[in-house]
Amino acid sequence: MNTVIxxxxxxxxxxxMLVFSIFVLLRGHNEPGGGFIGGLIAASAVxxxxxxxxxxxxxxxxxxxxxSIAGVGVVLAGASGLVSAxxxxxxxxxxxxxxxxxxxxxxxxxxxxxxxxxYLVVFGTISAVALALEEPEQ
Amino acid sequence: xxxxxxxxxxxxxxxxxxxxxxxMADWVVILPVVLCLIGGALLLIMRKSRIGQAGLAILVTIGxxxxxxxxxxxxxxxxVSMTMGKWLPPFGIAFTxxxxxxxxxLAAAVATLVVLFYTQAELQLREVRHGFHALVLLMLAxxxxxxxxxxxxxxxxxxxVMLIASFGLMIMGGRKIQLDAAVKYxxxxxxxxxFFLVALGYLYGLVGTLNMADIVTAAAVAPKVPMAxxxxxxxxxxxxxxxxxxxxxWLPASYHAPDPGVSALFAGLLTKVxxxxxxxxxxxxxPGTRDWLGPVLVVVATTTLIIAxxxxxxxxxxxxxxxxxxxxxxxxxxxxxxxGTPTGIQGGAIYAFNSMLVMTAFYLVxxxxxxxxxxxxxxQMGGLYAVNSPLSIAFLVLVFAAAGLPPSLAFWPxxxxxEGSVASGQYWVLAAVLINSILTSIAGSRLWAHIFWRQGRxxxxxxxxxxxxxxxxxxxxxxxxxxxxxxxxxxxxxGLWPNPVFEAGRLxxxxxxxxxxxxxxxxxxxxxxxAQGGAAMASEETPR
Numbered sequence: 001m002n003t004v005i006x007x008x009x010x011x012x013x014x015x016x017m018l019v020f021s022i023f024v025l026l027r028g029h030n031e032p033g034g035g036f037i038g039g040l041i042a043a044s045a046v047x048x049x050x051x052x053x054x055x056x057x058x059x060x061x062x063x064x065x066x067x068s069i070a071g072v073g074v075v076l077a078g079a080s081g082l083v084s085a086x087x088x089x090x091x092x093x094x095x096x097x098x099x100x101x102x103x104x105x106x107x108x109x110x111x112x113x114x115x116x117x118x119y120l121v122v123f124g125t126i127s128a129v130a131l132a133l134e135e136p137e138q
Numbered sequence: 139x140x141x142x143x144x145x146x147x148x149x150x151x152x153x154x155x156x157x158x159x160x161x162m163a164d165w166v167v168i169l170p171v172v173l174c175l176i177g178g179a180l181l182l183i184m185r186k187s188r189i190g191q192a193g194l195a196i197l198v199t200i201g202x203x204x205x206x207x208x209x210x211x212x213x214x215x216x217x218v219s220m221t222m223g224k225w226l227p228p229f230g231i232a233f234t235x236x237x238x239x240x241x242x243x244l245a246a247a248v249a250t251l252v253v254l255f256y257t258q259a260e261l262q263l264r265e266v267r268h269g270f271h272a273l274v275l276l277m278l279a280x281x282x283x284x285x286x287x288x289x290x291x292x293x294x295x296x297x298x299v300m301l302i303a304s305f306g307l308m309i310m311g312g313r314k315i316q317l318d319a320a321v322k323y324x325x326x327x328x329x330x331x332x333f334f335l336v337a338l339g340y341l342y343g344l345v346g347t348l349n350m351a352d353i354v355t356a357a358a359v360a361p362k363v364p365m366a367x368x369x370x371x372x373x374x375x376x377x378x379x380x381x382x383x384x385x386x387x388w389l390p391a392s393y394h395a396p397d398p399g400v401s402a403l404f405a406g407l408l409t410k411v412x413x414x415x416x417x418x419x420x421x422x423x424x425p426g427t428r429d430w431l432g433p434v435l436v437v438v439a440t441t442t443l444i445i446a447x448x449x450x451x452x453x454x455x456x457x458x459x460x461x462x463x464x465x466x467x468x469x470x471x472x473x474x475x476x477x478g479t480p481t482g483i484q485g486g487a488i489y490a491f492n493s494m495l496v497m498t499a500f501y502l503v504x505x506x507x508x509x510x511x512x513x514x515x516x517x518q519m520g521g522l523y524a525v526n527s528p529l530s531i532a533f534l535v536l537v538f539a540a541a542g543l544p545p546s547l548a549f550w551p552x553x554x555x556x557e558g559s560v561a562s563g564q565y566w567v568l569a570a571v572l573i574n575s576i577l578t579s580i581a582g583s584r585l586w587a588h589i590f591w592r593q594g595r596x597x598x599x600x601x602x603x604x605x606x607x608x609x610x611x612x613x614x615x616x617x618x619x620x621x622x623x624x625x626x627x628x629x630x631x632x633g634l635w636p637n638p639v640f641e642a643g644r645l646x647x648x649x650x651x652x653x654x655x656x657x658x659x660x661x662x663x664x665x666x667x668x669a670q671g672g673a674a675m676a677s678e679e680t681p682r
Contacts, residue, residue, distance in 0.1 A: 067182060067269075074179030078172055081222075090160045091168045093224040 002051075010052025017045035025119050026112075035115035039122025046123075047130040055135045066131065070124025077117030080110040164220045166212065167233045167286060169205040170243055173198055174279030181272035188266075192258055195271040199251045202278065206244040209286075213240045214645065217659035219288060219351075227288075227660045228352045234288025234660055238487055238646035242414055243285040245491050248625075249406040249498040250278045255621040256502050257399035259614045260509075265310050265397075273310070274403065277303035284411045288660060290423075291348045293415065294331070294338060297379075301327055304408060307400045308392070319395030326388040330378035337371035340364065350423055351660040354653045357424045369427030372419050373434065380412030380468045383442035390449065390461035394514070398505020401457060405464045406498030410490050413471040417490075420475060421483060421650045428478055435476035440570035442469030447577035451584065456504050456516050459585060463500065463540045466578055467493035470542070470555060473567050477558040484647035485554030488639055492547040495629055496539040502622040503532050507589060509614060510607055517596035519589040521604035528619075530590040532626045537582030539629055542575045547633040550640060 021041035028034030046066075050058045062069075081092040097108045177198030181191055212218050213236050221230040235243075254274065261270060280300025287293050301324075308320045342348055344364050345356035357365065374385070381389040389409070393401045420428040420435075428435070446466035453459035467489065474486020510526055511519040523530045539546035552571060559568040588596075594604045610619060632639055649656060 065186070067185075071179040071182035071272075074182070075176055078176040078179065082172065085162070085165065088160055088162075089224050090220050090222055090230075091165070091172070092222040 007052050010048055014045040014049040014052075017041055017048070021045065021119075021123075025115060028115055029109070029111060035118030036122055039119040040126060042119070042123045043126035043130060046127045047134070050131055050134045055131050058131060062127070066124045066128035068124070070121045070128070073117045073120025073122075073124060075117075076120065077114050080113035080117060083110050083113075160220065163208075163212065164218060166205045166209040167218050167220050167235050168222075170202045170209070170247065170282040170286065171233075171279050173201050173205065174275045174282060178272045178275035178279060181275060182269055185269040185272055186267055188263065191266055191271045192254065192261075195275055196251065196254050198275060199247060199254060199278065202247045202282065203244065203251060206240060206247050206282075209235055210237065210240040210244055210642070213237045214642070217649065217656045219659040219661070221660065227662050228347050228349045231292050232288035232349055232351070232660050233286050234351060234656065235286045236646065236649040236656055236659075237642050238414070238417070238649060239285040241487075241491055241642055241646060242410065242494070243282045245494040246281045246285070246407050246410075247278065249494055250274065250403065252498060252502065252621045252625045253399050253403045253406075256402070256505070256618045257397070258617040259611075260397055260399055260505070260618065262311075268310060269306070270310055273303045273306045277307065277403070277407070279303075281407050281411055285414060288350045289348055290341070290350055290353065290419075291338060294334060297331060297334070297411070300408065300411065301331065304404060307403070308396050310400065311397060313395070316395045319392035322388050323392040326378060326385070330375045330385075333371055333375035333378070337368050337375060340368050340371070344368065349660065349662075350418070351653070351657040351662050353423050354657050355662070357426075362426065362430075365424060365427055366430050369420060369424055369431055370434075373416065373431060373438075376412040376416045376419070377438065378412075380409045380416065380471075381465050382438050382468055382472055383445055383465075384438070386442065386445075386465050386468075389465060390453070390458045393461045393464070393501075394455060394457035398457070398501055398508060402498045402501030402505065405460065405501050406494045409464060409468055410471075410494050413468055413486075413490050416472070416475060417483065417486065417650060421478075422653045422656065428475070432476065432478065435472060435478075436564065436566055439469055439472035439476040440566050442466070442472060443570040443574040444469075444577070447574060447581045450581040451577070454516050455514055456507060456519075456585065456589070457501065457514065459516070459581065460497070460500055460504055463578065463582070464493075464497050466540065466574055467497065469574060470552065470571065473555050473571055474551075474558070476567055477555065477562055477564055479558050479562050480644075480647045480651050481554055481561060482558035483650055484643045485551040485558055487551075487646045487650075488554065488643035489548065489551035491639065491643070492539070492551060492629070492632075495625060496536060496546070496548060499532075499622060499625045499629060500536045500540065502618070502625070503529065503536060506610065506614070506619060506622065507533070509618075510610060511589075511604075512606060512608065516585055516588045519604070520592040520595045520598075521590075521607065523590040524603065525607045525609060528623065530586070532623060533590065534586055535626055535630060537579065537586055539633075540582055541578035542571075543579060545630050545633045547629055547636060547639065549633060550636045551643070554643075 021038045024033040024041060025035055025038030046058055083095050084093040095110045099106055181194060217234055217236040219232055219234040221227050221232040223230050277300055280296045280303060283296030284293055287296060305320060305324055308323060309316050345353055345360050347353055347356055378385040393404055442465060446462045446469055450459045450462035470489045471486045474482045506529055508514055510522060513519055539548045542548040542552035555571050556568060594602045
């Protein structure tokens, strides 16, 4: 597993996967993809980087504790549902904000925030599990 | 652009969306769960910090209690429902609360609050850093969600949330006995959840809906044999979760393993969710099935009622013995279900409410007893009366409460059960309820005599006092003993003035027996849907 080839390619591969995971996350609402699968891809990137480099290096690179990232995700997802309280509609009713920006239409919505929350939950949880498994036993 | 079709356009989709504005007050039905989830997530983020965690958890729980009280007040006038995302009920996931669910959610939150105070005294920093408070709030989210949801698949999801949080709590501390207990607890609960999921699949295949209010109307015209199969599977699944007799062995084998605070939380909350679900499904959702399963329910209830105190009699480990009292309480709730008349169901519902508070308090008192004596074995306790007499009074009151004797609240639901079983001529249930009270008081007073009355430890000379007793530290007295005492006092006061609980229990039973207001609250038209369900059923039946 720990060959020169793998160790050389792992950082690049992880970077590409992280970018791709965000692409998958953002196309999710209307096309295949979304927060769950995006989070899984991002967590795989972390796992690969963890094998290629070392778990301590990964932890240093992502700075935050993976489980805290998951916590942020739950808060974000819950908060996205609470937005609808200001519009006289039930919990989790989607709210949309569409505007023109540089000749294209940008659409922001609460489902997107919810999906980002899901992304963070999946990313945080699976990374925490993967890193704990990769860590050498004391 | 895709965004054009996605933008909400009330005119374009009249049949699928809720049109009317949602009142701000309706949010109380979802608030207990949302508060717990967000609070739990915040605690997960800050779990490494030394300070502030318990404070935040307690604040969130007080918020949950406030919204539960507001919800209960509203449900007294009729069920409250909110369907997420504005989709009409059979498609959108609804949270629907009536008096039964709101009352149970309130009791669960109160029990959690007391436990949160108690654990301030016994928690170690390591457990706080492993996310104890986050797990407690997530478990409360699961329990409240299970009580308040109006969608049966969503109910499954909340069961999972509750289970996963409880696994974390059970192994908190990492002692060998806890891992052993977690394996038994986890395996049997997963098995029960699987049965539930299988039954859900059948139910969805049969009636084509997962919304509880919609199931009420569709189940009335569904073919009987598959309904009976589904109901039996549900009875098995939730019987396991509630620890009813033939499938109860996991409870005494696991509840004594974690710290007393955690086991109090489990004893108060978890089994009652299973009992609540049985009441909801067999009485309200699939009313015919309760009558078919009647004889089974009578057997299960009577055996549970009688086996439980016998098990407690045979135990020398204090919290293991209490585990059998929890099972006895489940027997009483099932007795209400077995009687099946509104009086019986009222008795069962009030007993479940009472049992949540009593069992939490009982495990907490047991934790204090273990703290003072430094033992888990009742034979080694002895002589506690001389050191801590308030504890002996609290313990005795709780023995009375477990046995259903006055002055505790438990006396009244037992009276209702007796009345209901006499009125419907079910003398086996009557006998079992009475024998359970006698046996439980024998088992409880045996424990009391061993722990408090006897001068010293077993095997020592009778005049030799127990020298291993340590008085409670001020932390324990302030954080653990005072809230526990307050809970015991509340149980006694509710027993002396039972009218509000009685009335709420009557409304809860009426709500279960006559689900028309429940269906109306979700915005479904009963008759119309029944006709549609019937038509769908007929078309499915023709190939046979």
